[in-house]
């Protein structure tokens with residue numbers, strides 16, 4: 040295993056993250072998951088890989104949608120422990136996404152949900168993903184939006200006189216690389232890349248970009264949960280579907 044950070048095995052982070060994910064109004068549930076599955080092709084009979092599978096909830100959904108086989112991999116032993124205990128019959132393995140050389144076989148669809156911003160070398164990652172796809176296969180992934188990962192001091196908002204978010208403070212967009220952020224705990228390492236760097240990595244790896252989504256909350260979501268109006272100023276997520284020909 041490489042020296043990649045494994046923050047999800049930090050007990051304080053693990054408990055904090057679990058609480059966030061239990062919230063039915065989380066951005067993951069309201070914005071990211073619907074967009075991820077909107078990008079999904081028909082999974083009937085498909086061989087599927089999930090990179091950074093976490094608790095394995097998406098893996099279970101891939102099966103429910105007809106996948107023939109599903110493998111979930113993650114760097115975190117604690118996340119995999121939950122995945123194995125909650126999803127019997129699915130294969131879960133410990134693997135660092137920074138080095139996919141140990142992956143065996145080829146896949147029809149490779150998913151990666153909200154883990155790509157933890158990868159240091161996205162060009163190498165895209166090459167490895169492309170090499171693990173069957174011809175005609177799909178790579179579908181989501182990550183924190185590049186406007187979110189940009190500020191070296193972390194994402195922040197200018198407030199209006201009433202203390203509501205007025206606009207996002209964008210800095211450091213072109214200053215790419217490692218970000219040492221505070222999210223649940225201090226010193227969470229993520230990587231910032233520009234939009235074009237992300238897309239060019241996919242293109243250079245022989246993947247044709249078919250569709251992008253930057254999820255925007257519906258009016259219903261904003262009227263029920265006004266805090267989501269911030270996402271009209273700056274999306275939280277970037278998602279892509281790319282295809283190997």
Ligand SMILES: C[S@@+](CC[C@H](N)C(=O)[O-])C[C@H]1O[C@@H](n2cnc3c(N)ncnc32)[C@H](O)[C@@H]1O
Pocket residue numbers: 043044047090091092093094095096097112113114115118134135136137151152153154157158
């Ligand atoms: C935000 S969670 C998302 C989990 C799951 N994909 C989902 O959407 O519910 C990010 C996951 O990526 C995993 N991860 C982070 N860095 C990784 C790496 N280098 N290799 C493999 N998994 C990694 C974490 O352990 C964690 O389970």
